Amino acid sequence: MxxxxxxxxxxxxxxxxxxxxxxxxxxxxxxxxxxxxxxxxxxxxxxxxxxxxxxxxxxxxxxxxxxxxxxxxxxxxxxxxxxxxxxxxxxxxxxxxxxxxxxxxxxxxxxxxxxxxxxxKDQIWVACKADLLHTQNMLKTIIDQLDQEILFLDRDGTVIGMNKTLADRVGRPKHTLMGRSYRELFRGTGDPENGYDVDPVGQTLKDQVPAETVTSQVGEDGRVQYFRIYTYPVFDEDGKSVNHVVAIRRDITQRTAIENRLQQAEKLASIGELSTYMAHEIRNPLFTISGFANSLMRAEGMDDKAREKLSIILDESKRLDEILKALMNFTRPTEAQVAEMDVNALVEATMDVMSLPCANQGVEPSVSLDTSVARVRANPDLIKQCLINLIKNALEAMEGGGKLFVTTGMNRDSVLLSVEDTGIGVAPEIRDKVFSPFFSTKGKGAGLGLAQTHKIIDELGGEVDLVSKVGLGTKVTLHLPPLLAVAESEKSE
Incomplete structure (x- = not known):
């Protein structure tokens, strides 16, 4: 046995x-x-x-x-x-x-x-199941590795799925985001209060066709991000009605910045041509008007009312001439001599001049200088002009008083010069326009201060960074190229 x-x-x-x-x-x-x-x-x-x-x-x-x-x-x-x-x-x-x-x-x-x-049959079923799981895992891996944020929605716009990119951006596990409205994750979409009255999800469900829109939102750091949202219908088995929607959001902030620079360059080129025409066609008659007005002011027998009107003509002619000069200077390439300069010393000298305007307006200035900051190769007068422009804008944003912070520092690539205020901040809808020529919210001046600042720093090879929150204040940072040791060694040779 x-x-x-x-x-x-x-x-x-x-x-x-x-x-x-x-x-x-x-x-x-x-x-x-x-x-x-x-x-x-x-x-x-x-x-x-x-x-x-x-x-x-x-x-x-x-x-x-x-x-x-x-x-x-x-x-x-x-x-x-x-x-x-x-x-x-x-x-x-x-x-x-x-x-x-x-x-x-x-x-x-x-x-x-x-x-x-x-x-x-069981073996065939197991094989089909294994093949399905393999396909599902491969598709999930591909979707999770895409840079775009992807949402899967039902007919009510409720989230029933998403990729890892979106969950990582939100910083929460996927299961905690299920069942929420897509508007909570794609803020600004279809929100008329934010200026975006196009709801791509609603349009796709209504018309059963793909749709898209552009939205923006201010992050926790005060920077504006731009997004383009695409929505695609998912039909049922008979292909007659939409039962799900796929929404894809792509960050286009970098592309928008490039487009803004191109638009700025085109605008500057147009202004340059216009300024040349204005210099020839407007300044000559303006000079004639000013000359005759001065002659009449000196004439005998002119009563006080007439002199007052002539004075207004002279003042307005002078203001128009200053606008033309500013325009000509703005469109003309910067040809100032550059030299090695100390940013900290320039800040101290500038704040000595601007301390009185700060005191008159009830603004408390605070200066913090990094003693280890590198030197910069630039024109000191132009950098000083940029700093004064930023301080003036900060003071205008704090009419009832506040605090002004001027700091210097350095990151891996640039010397940083920052001006921060506790004023009213910059609204998101005008943030793209603040560096444009002739744009002003003050109702006075030519609106060339920030545009000129951006132009000067750009010609130096630097950057201008703006961070703002409405009601909390604004911070503008100038990124200046540091003086490289290579330049010193070549000079010594």
Missing amino acids: SAPYNDEKRYVVGVIGDIPALLTFWQLFKDQTNDQVLKDIGIVAAALPGETVLPEAHDENRQIPTYAGYRAMLESHPEINMVIETTGRTGLVHELRGYLPASITLVERGAANFFINLLT
């Missing part, structure tokens, strides 16, 4: 049949079953009634004993709880039904074939 089968299989099987039927069953069973099924089923013995020469059989690298009859097989293996009959012989099946105890299940040939077919 063989030792009991101790692999803890759920079904301990003994197989009965002639050699052709047994081999056919054995091959079919091994080919069609999967690993999970084989963990539950163990074939421990085989019986071949009437055979004197018994072939060898193996299961999981172990030899399966064979017997000349099923009675000997069952006596040697009391652990068997299932017998599979593979010949289909009516007499043998009838004999087995009468002999086998109730604890042993008899599986006839037809039933065995049926269950093997079920195993085959």
Whole structure:
């Protein structure tokens, strides 16, 4: 008698049949079953009634004993709880039904074939499931690695899915964002109060076509970010109605900045042509008007009212001439001599001049200078002009008093000169315009101060950075190229 089968299989099987039927069953069973099924089923013995020469059989690298009859097989293996009959012989099946105890299940040939077919279908299902999971994981990996933020919405605009990029930007797990409105994640979309009356999701659901819009929002650091949002309909199986929407948001802040610079360059070119025309066509008659007005002022017999009107003519002519001069200076390339300069010394000298205007307006100035800051190669008078422009703008934003912070510092690439106020701040809708020529919110002047500052710093190879929050204040930082040690070594050579 063989030792009991101790692999803890759920079904301990003994197989009965002639050699052709047994081999056919054995091959079919091994080919069609999967690993999970084989963990539950163990074939421990085989019986071949009437055979004197018994072939060898193996299961999981172990030899399966064979017997000349099923009675000997069952006596040697009391652990068997299932017998599979593979010949289909009516007499043998009838004999087995009468002999086998109730604890042993008899599986006839037809039933065995049926269950093997079920195993085959199960194997196909497992393969399809594995293929589906692979496709799903690959698609998820691709979507999660995209730089764009992606939302999957239902017909109510409720979030039912998203990619990792969006969850990382929000800084919260995906499951905490499910069920929210897309407006909470794509702020500014379809919000008339923010100037964006186009709701791409609503338009896609209504018209069943792709839609897009541009939005902006001020981040926690006070900087404006621009986004373009695309929405695409997902139709149901019949292709007649939209049941889901895919919304994609792309950060276009960098592209918008480049476009603004190009527009600025085109605007400056147009202003340059206009200023040349104005210099020839306006300043000559303006000079004539001023000359005659001065002559009339000196004439005898002129009453006070007439002199007052002539004085207004002279003042307005002078103001117009100053605007023309500012315009000519603005459009003319900066040809001032550059030299090595100390930014800290320039700030101290400028604040000595601007301390009185600050005191008169109830503004408390604070100066913080980084003594380790590098020197800059620029024109001191022009940098001073830029600093004065920034301080004047800060004072105008704090009519009721406040605090003014002027600081210097340095990052990896630039020397930093910052002017920060606690004034009214800059509204998002005009933030793109503050560096444009002739734009002013004060109703006076030519509106060239910040535009001139931007032009000067840009010609030096630097940058101007504006950070503002409405009601809290504004900070403008000039990024100035530092004086490189290479320049010093070449000069010494």
